[in-house]
Amino acid sequence: MSKAAPALTHLSRLEAxxxxxxxxxxxxxxxxxxxxxxxxxxSVLLHLxxxxxxxxxxxxxxxxxxxxxxxxxxxxxxxxxxEEYGFELRVHTNPEGxxxxxxxxxxxSARYTDVMKTQALRQALNAGQYDAAIGGARRDEEKxxxxxxxxxxxxxxxxxxxxxxxxxxxxxxxxxxxxxxxxRVFPLSNxxxxxxxxxxxSEQIPIVPLYFAKPRPVVERSGTLxxxxxxxxPLEAGEAPREEIVRFxxxxxxxxxxxxxxxxxxxxEIIMEMxxxxxxxxxxxxIDSDQAxxxxxxxxxxxx
Amino acid sequence: MSSxxxxxxxxxxxxxxxxxxxxxxxxxLTCGSVDDxxxxxxxxxxxxxxxxxxxxxxxxxxxxxxxxxxxEGIDFSLLVDGLVAEREQGITIxxxxxxxxxDKRKFIVADTPGHEQYTRNMATGASNADLALLLIDARKGxxxxxxxxxxxLSLLGVKHVVLxxxxxxxxxxxxxxxxxxxxxxxxxxxxxxxxxxxxIPVSALRGDNIVAPSERTPWYGGQPLLPYLETISVERDTSxxxxxxxxxxxxxxxxxxxxxxxxxxxxxxxxGDEVLVAASRKPAKLKRIVTMxxxxxxxxxxxxxxxxxDREVDISRGDVLSQPxxxxxxxxxxxxxxxxxxxxPAYPGRSYLLKIGSQMVPATLxxxxxxxxxNTLEKSAAKSLELNEVGTVTLATDKPIAFDPxxxxxxxxxxxxxxxxxxxxxxxxxxxxxxxxxHNLTYQSFDVNRDVRAQMKGQTPRIVWFTGLSGSGKSTVAxxxxxxxxxxxxxxxxxxxxxxRHGLNKDLGFTDAARVENIRRVAxxxxxxxxxxxxxxxxxxxxxxxxxxxxxxxxxDVEFIEAYVDTPLEVCEARDPxxxxxxxxxxxxxxxxxxxxxxxxxxxxxxxxxxxxxxxEEMTVQLYEKLFG
Numbered sequence: 001m002s003k004a005a006p007a008l009t010h011l012s013r014l015e016a017x018x019x020x021x022x023x024x025x026x027x028x029x030x031x032x033x034x035x036x037x038x039x040x041x042x043s044v045l046l047h048l049x050x051x052x053x054x055x056x057x058x059x060x061x062x063x064x065x066x067x068x069x070x071x072x073x074x075x076x077x078x079x080x081x082x083e084e085y086g087f088e089l090r091v092h093t094n095p096e097g098x099x100x101x102x103x104x105x106x107x108x109s110a111r112y113t114d115v116m117k118t119q120a121l122r123q124a125l126n127a128g129q130y131d132a133a134i135g136g137a138r139r140d141e142e143k144x145x146x147x148x149x150x151x152x153x154x155x156x157x158x159x160x161x162x163x164x165x166x167x168x169x170x171x172x173x174x175x176x177x178x179x180x181x182x183x184r185v186f187p188l189s190n191x192x193x194x195x196x197x198x199x200x201x202s203e204q205i206p207i208v209p210l211y212f213a214k215p216r217p218v219v220e221r222s223g224t225l226x227x228x229x230x231x232x233x234p235l236e237a238g239e240a241p242r243e244e245i246v247r248f249x250x251x252x253x254x255x256x257x258x259x260x261x262x263x264x265x266x267x268x269e270i271i272m273e274m275x276x277x278x279x280x281x282x283x284x285x286x287i288d289s290d291q292a293x294x295x296x297x298x299x300x301x302x303x304x
Numbered sequence: 305m306s307s308x309x310x311x312x313x314x315x316x317x318x319x320x321x322x323x324x325x326x327x328x329x330x331x332x333l334t335c336g337s338v339d340d341x342x343x344x345x346x347x348x349x350x351x352x353x354x355x356x357x358x359x360x361x362x363x364x365x366x367x368x369x370x371x372x373x374x375x376e377g378i379d380f381s382l383l384v385d386g387l388v389a390e391r392e393q394g395i396t397i398x399x400x401x402x403x404x405x406x407d408k409r410k411f412i413v414a415d416t417p418g419h420e421q422y423t424r425n426m427a428t429g430a431s432n433a434d435l436a437l438l439l440i441d442a443r444k445g446x447x448x449x450x451x452x453x454x455x456x457l458s459l460l461g462v463k464h465v466v467l468x469x470x471x472x473x474x475x476x477x478x479x480x481x482x483x484x485x486x487x488x489x490x491x492x493x494x495x496x497x498x499x500x501x502x503x504i505p506v507s508a509l510r511g512d513n514i515v516a517p518s519e520r521t522p523w524y525g526g527q528p529l530l531p532y533l534e535t536i537s538v539e540r541d542t543s544x545x546x547x548x549x550x551x552x553x554x555x556x557x558x559x560x561x562x563x564x565x566x567x568x569x570x571x572x573x574x575x576g577d578e579v580l581v582a583a584s585r586k587p588a589k590l591k592r593i594v595t596m597x598x599x600x601x602x603x604x605x606x607x608x609x610x611x612x613x614d615r616e617v618d619i620s621r622g623d624v625l626s627q628p629x630x631x632x633x634x635x636x637x638x639x640x641x642x643x644x645x646x647x648x649p650a651y652p653g654r655s656y657l658l659k660i661g662s663q664m665v666p667a668t669l670x671x672x673x674x675x676x677x678x679n680t681l682e683k684s685a686a687k688s689l690e691l692n693e694v695g696t697v698t699l700a701t702d703k704p705i706a707f708d709p710x711x712x713x714x715x716x717x718x719x720x721x722x723x724x725x726x727x728x729x730x731x732x733x734x735x736x737x738x739x740x741x742x743h744n745l746t747y748q749s750f751d752v753n754r755d756v757r758a759q760m761k762g763q764t765p766r767i768v769w770f771t772g773l774s775g776s777g778k779s780t781v782a783x784x785x786x787x788x789x790x791x792x793x794x795x796x797x798x799x800x801x802x803x804x805r806h807g808l809n810k811d812l813g814f815t816d817a818a819r820v821e822n823i824r825r826v827a828x829x830x831x832x833x834x835x836x837x838x839x840x841x842x843x844x845x846x847x848x849x850x851x852x853x854x855x856x857x858x859x860x861d862v863e864f865i866e867a868y869v870d871t872p873l874e875v876c877e878a879r880d881p882x883x884x885x886x887x888x889x890x891x892x893x894x895x896x897x898x899x900x901x902x903x904x905x906x907x908x909x910x911x912x913x914x915x916x917x918x919x920x921e922e923m924t925v926q927l928y929e930k931l932f933g
Contacts, residue, residue, distance in 0.1 A: 008606050010329045010410050019608035020567045023553040027621050027662070052565070054596035054610070056557035139401045146400045166729040167424050167645050169431035170718045171567075172659055176727035190412060192403045198324050271321070 011199055015048065018187040020171060021150060022052035022134070025185050026059050028175035029132040032185075033125075036062040036089070038074045039251040040207050041136035041188060044196055047205045048187060049134075050085060061088040063124055063133075067116040068093060069104065069253040071229050077208045090128070094120035104255045105234055113256075122158050125182065132175075132183045140192045150189050156180035197274060201267045210248045211270065213262045217241040224258040249274070327405065330533060333414040333429040333462075335453045336439030341470045345439065345508035346415055347380025349530065350404055352515045380508070399429045408534040423678070423692040424645035427456050427732060431718065434538040435464040437529075442475045442505070445485050451492065452678040458496035459641055459694065459734065461714055464538050465498045468529065472521065473507040479523040500536065504529050545605070546630035547571030547579075548708070548716050550661035551623045555610050563594055563610040564619055569661070569715040570605045571627075581617060582624040582634050582706035588613040622663040624706040624716065632716060633738040636704045637670070640733040642689065642697045646723070648730070650689040650697075653820040655854045656730060660719035663705050666857065667721070671698040687817040689731075698739060702857075710734035725849055754862075757837035763794050765834040767859050768931070771846045771906060772869030773898050774884055775876035777915040777923065781869065782841040784924040789839060796839040799826055814895040820851055827855035834862040847903040867927060868906045871915030873898050 008016070025032050034049060036042050049058045064078060082089040094102075097115040104112040125133060139146045149165050151173045166174050177183055188196075200207060217228045219239050226233070228241040233255060235241070246259035247270075264273045334342045402413040414429035430436065436457050440450060457465065467489055475481045486503040493501065504513055505521050506529055512518035513528040526532070548569040555563040573579070577590045592612040593600040603609045611625070619625075626632055644650050650669055658667035673696040675686035689695045710717030717735040722728070758765050768785075770778040782798050789796040804826055805812070812818040823846055830840045846852050856864045876898070877885040888896035895901040906912075911930045913923040 008604070010324075010327050013329060013606060016567055016606055016608040020552065023565050023608075024662075027553045051596045052608070053553075053555065055561060055563075055594065056555055140403045146402065167428045167720075167732065168729075169428050169720060169732045170715060171432075172661070172718060172720050174659065174720060174722055174727070174729045176657070176722055178727055190401070190403070192405075194324070194405075198321055201321060268321075 011195065011202065014191055014195060015051070015199070017171070017190065018048045019052040021173075021185060021187040022049055024151075024173055024175060025132050025134060026053065029183070031128065031130050032060040032132040032134065033090075033128055033130040034058070034060060034062045034134040035136070036064045036078070037136065037251075038064065038070070038078045038208060039136070040196060040200060040211060041138065043205050043207045044191075044199055045134070045136045045188060046081065046085070046087075047203060058085075058087045060134075061090050061128075063090045063092065063128070063130075065117060065120045065124060066091050066093045067112075067120070067253050068098065069116075069232075069255060071208075071210055071227070071251065071254045071257075073210055074208055074251060077206075081206070090124075092120060092124035092127075094123060103232075104253065109256055116253075125158060130182060131177060132185055134185045134187065136188050137186050138188050138191050138193070138196075148186065148189070150186055151175060152184045152186065153177065154182045154184055158182065160184075193274065194271070197267070197271045201271065208251060210251055213245050213247040213265045213269075215243045216246050216259065218244050218246055218259055225260070226257075227254055227259055229254040323407075327408065327410050328539070329410045329412065330435060330536075330538060331412045331414070331433050332435040332437060332533070333416055333426075333433040334437045334439060335416050335426050335429070335457075336437075336441075336449065336468075336470075340439040340441045341508045342415055342437075342439050344380045345437070345468065345470065345506070346402055346413055348508045348511060348514055349413075350402065351380060352511060352530070399425045406530070406534055411533065423452065423456065424643065426453060427460060427643045427645070430457055430460040430462050431714075431732070433462055435466065435533075435536065436462050437466050437468050439468045439470050440485060440489075442469050442472045442478075442481055442485065445481075446488050446492065448679045450489070451681070454493055454496055455676075455678050455681060455694075456643070458498070459643070461710060461734070463497070463499040464536060465493070465501050466529070466532065467501070467503040469503060469505045470508055472505040472512060473510050477505070477512075477518075477520045479521075482524070500538075502526060502532060504532065545570040545713065546632075546708075547573055547577075547625070547627045548632065548713060549573070549579075549611065549625040550663070550716065551619055551621055551625065552662045554620060561612070562616075563592075563612045564623075564625070565608075565610045566662070567608045568603055568605050570713050571630075572602060572604050573611075573627075574602045575599075578628050579611075579613065579625045580628050580631060581619055582626055582632050583704070584618065585631075586617045587628065588615050588617050590614070622661075624661065624663075626706075632706045632708050632713075634704050634706050635738040636701045637698060637739040638707065639673075639696065639698050639736045639739060640710075640719070641676075641736060642695050642721075642731050642733040644689040644691060644693050644695070644731045646728065646730040647691055648723075649691075649816070650695075650721075650731060651687070651817045651820045652697075653817075653824045653854070654850055655724065655857060657722040657724055658699065658701060658705075658719055659722060660705060660707055660735075661716055665701045665703055665705055666724070667699050667701040668854075669697055670700045673697065687815070696736075697733070699733075707735050707738070709737055724853060754835050754837065757835075761795050761837045763837070763839060764863065765837050765839060766863040766865060766931070767830045767834050767840045767842060767855075768865045768867055768927070769830075769846070769852065769855055770841070770843045770867050770869060771852060771909070772871060772915070773873060773876045773903055774845055774896075775879045775881055776869040776871035777913075777920055778843040778845075778869045780920045781867075781913065781923050781927065782843045784920055785927060786841055788924065788928060794839060795837065796841060797833055798841045798843060799830060799833075801844040804829075814901075816848075816895075816901075819848065820854075823848075823851040823855055824858070827858040830855070831858055831860065831862060834859070845897050845903070847897045847901065849904045849906070852906065865910045865931065866906060866908070867911050867913060868909035869913045869915050869923070875916045 053059060094116055102112055102115045137145055149168045153166060154160060218225045219228060219241050225246055245263055247262045247264060248257060248259055262273060264270045334346060336342055400415045404411050414433060416426040416429035438453060469482050469485055482505045505524050506513045512520055515528055515530045517528055548571060549566050550569060551564045552566040555565045573590060575590050575592060578587055579590050580587050590611060591614045593603045594610040594612060624632055652669050652672045655666055655668045658665055672686055674683040675693055675695045676683050678694055708716040719733050720729050721731045723730050754765060770782055772778050779800055786796045786798055809822050809825055812822050826842060826844060830842050833840045852866060880886060887893045888899040897903050911927060
């Protein structure tokens with residue numbers, strides 16, 4: 001046995017920090033749940049959760065809010081993961097939104113996001129009576145996220161009060177809540193986008209193939225490339241899908257997620273492309289650009 | 305290192321990725337007074353290390369309109385001031401975390417507020433930082449804020465400090481001014497225990513001495529800021545320190561596996577090592593270090609692992625594993641430095657939840673030795689600790705806990721205090737040392753105990769705690785109940801608020817702090833009387849939830865009945881048996897409950913008596929039924 005102890009790399013320190021957070025949730029809450037959005041951050045989150053509890057199984061269910069407008073490949077990937085790793089998957093769709101056929105085209109992205117994501121999330125959290133919901137948000141994603149605590153308190157209406165956050169010292173997390181209140185927990189708080197990708201690479205974590213470039217049918221709308229994932233996407237007059245070699249930096253609802261032109265077909269190529277690129281990650285998401293401070297506003301209303 | 309553009313995928317990617325993961329990590333915080341330019345400095349660091357992305361830059365240039373900008377036409381502070389309220393007020397009100405990296409190092413930056421009322425946020429940022437950038441406006445020199453922040457850094461054990469003398473452009477790059485500030489700070493910081501110190505003259509707005517030496521400060525011979533941050537050694541070798549493993553979660557997938565999951569706080573451990581549970585001092589040998597990537601031969605501080613022992617030992621969350629000869633302190637009393645972070649002040653006698661590592665226990669603030677003026681570092685006597693104040697305190701926990709002095713181990717010596725009702729984090733503390741008194745002061749146990757005495761009297765001792773406004777009818781009901789019990793041959797005793805204040809508590813006034821102590825003493829007396837076998841009727845306004853809870857806790861295993869005499873203020877005031885309400889309304893009595901001091905309505909009373917609807921006789925019957933029915 002070697003006498004010298006191994007030095008911890010930056011990534012192994014991040015990994016250990018996240019694992020500690022997962023365990024703290026399992027030990028401190030009655031009914032935790034992990035949000036599973038199927039994207040790369042969720043893949044890392046899932047991997048870390050498995051590590052945290054090994055050899056036990058993940059001791060809480062994973063929850064997916066299905067807007068019914070996710071890429072078909074995402075849904076297939078989700079079900080495959082659930083089967084392979086044996087976690088409990090719960091899927092929720094807002095039934096009223098579904099009945100009213102709320103969609104991003106006729107109702108606009110703001111209304112659609114509110115009904116099919118924010119409200120759906122609240123419904124699912126209320127129905128499950130979850131007292132802690134683990135999410136994959138990172139502080140480097142967006143300005144208001146940069147101030148959020150790892151254990152972020154929510155009142156009985158799931159609202160965040162940015163001016164009254166609990167001080168969070170060392171790794172001594174205050175996990176106490178009153179009945180009806182809940183906690184959002186962010187184990188990836190201190191990870192950057194590059195950390196996520198290098199970790200996926202070094203740990204060989206499976207991710208949805210949409211992240212890799214290949215020819216896909218797209219239409220271009222106000223400078224954004226939208227993939228025609230199924231025949232529900234209404235084509236405008238004279239608009240015809242064309243094949244382009246594209247990939248996605250972030251995954252969400254396909255009508256709201258812009259693809260980028262790219263030839264990066266492997267993880268190393270993605271990482272190098274990302275390092276060389278000069279735009280931030282959430283730019284591909286259309287919901288942030290509505291107004292300044294829009295993410296902060298959504299979060300106060302209960303958005304993840 | 306070759307630049308990115310020259311790399312070809314696959315062939316050199318492993319090398320490049322290796323460089324990414326092998327980088328060391330530096331966590332630092334920025335602090336200083338308002339308008340010293342902290343946010344601008346961080347924005348500048350991000351900009352100069354080319355980490356501002358195109359879309360961010362575009363929106364930044366747009367937002368910088370009409371603001372204070374440098375040569376690039378950008379207000380860098382906009383990058384960092386995240387919340388809408390902050391942008392509007394132009395100040396930073398919360399800790400914001402930023403991430404950037406260079407070829408040599410990764411950085412996590414906590415940007416903390418300068419305003420006095422946000423000192424708690426600075427303490428939060430400092431708790432996870434290895435190094436601090438202390439900003440100074442060259443025009444203003446060392447301010448009260450500088451001293452306060454230095455003290456908090458010292459309190460939270462930040463060992464490395466860089467004095468960033470900003471806005472050097474606004475004093476014409478004067479060497480004299482810089483040297484004067486540096487000398488003054490060195491003299492001040494002498495006793496604060498910093499291991500490394502450097503002073504650097506910069507202009508965050510113009511970029512002087514940020515990444516490269518500035519031609520405008522030829523007199524400065526030291527490193528620019530970024531190169532300094534890239535190379536300073538802050539690693540504290542905790543692998544050689546005593547082994548500490550706070551058990552976070554018991555890992556029990558099936559009957560054949562029982563492991564203890566947690567993160568090693570300090571030290572090194574290998575299979576075969578002897579380990580010891582701090583509480584039970586039960587020894588065992590470490591059998592396996594389990595991870596999903598396979599068992600490890602060795603694990604060090606910072607690693608999250610699952611430990612399997614060679615025998616069955618009773619271990620649960622909150623236990624701390626150590627090694628023989630290097631055990632942590634194990635006691636129920638210690639002295640600590642406490643930073644208070646809540647609007648509601650801290651009073652001696654109050655009970656809180658204390659979380660240290662993975663241990664959470666009720667704890668009482670037993671003594672406030674003194675308050676430290678964070679601006680002058682002078683110590684003075686105090687009866688309470690207000691928001692953003694720092695004090696030296698003693699705490700007593702309900703059961704012994706394992707801990708180390710904070711100076712030896714930040715993770716097993718740092719704790720938070722949590723409010724037992726609202727659950728907010730009230731304060732953070734660092735353990736100075738354990739108090740041995742806890743070991744020496746044991747309870748005498750006698751052969752004639754409460755059971756024996758109770759049997760002699762033919763009754764079950766209990767404490768009936770009346771709470772309610774002045775004039776609500778507490779004493780009237782207590783009196784009727786005592787008469788009835790006495791008539792039945794039972795032994796009861798009334799502790800009345802007014803009466804006790806004439807004797808035992810005549811040294812106490814009516815401030816919040818004095819009320820806490822008043823209740824504590826009465827609760828202890830009630831406990832002793834119950835121990836003597838009596839039925840104790842306590843008739844006290846006891847307006848605060850925390851103190852009623854404290855009384856219940858002091859009662860311990862004695863049956864405790866909280867009787868809330870719920871008579872509306874208007875009714876009490878109309879009765880005004882002692883004329884006190886009238887005097888309080890005239891301002892002759894201060895801190896009168898219901899008038900200018902709050903009554904916190906009991907949420908968990910065992911019985912509620914409605915004084916407006918029921919006669920004292922009816923209420924007495926109701927209470928008697930509850931007690932003996």
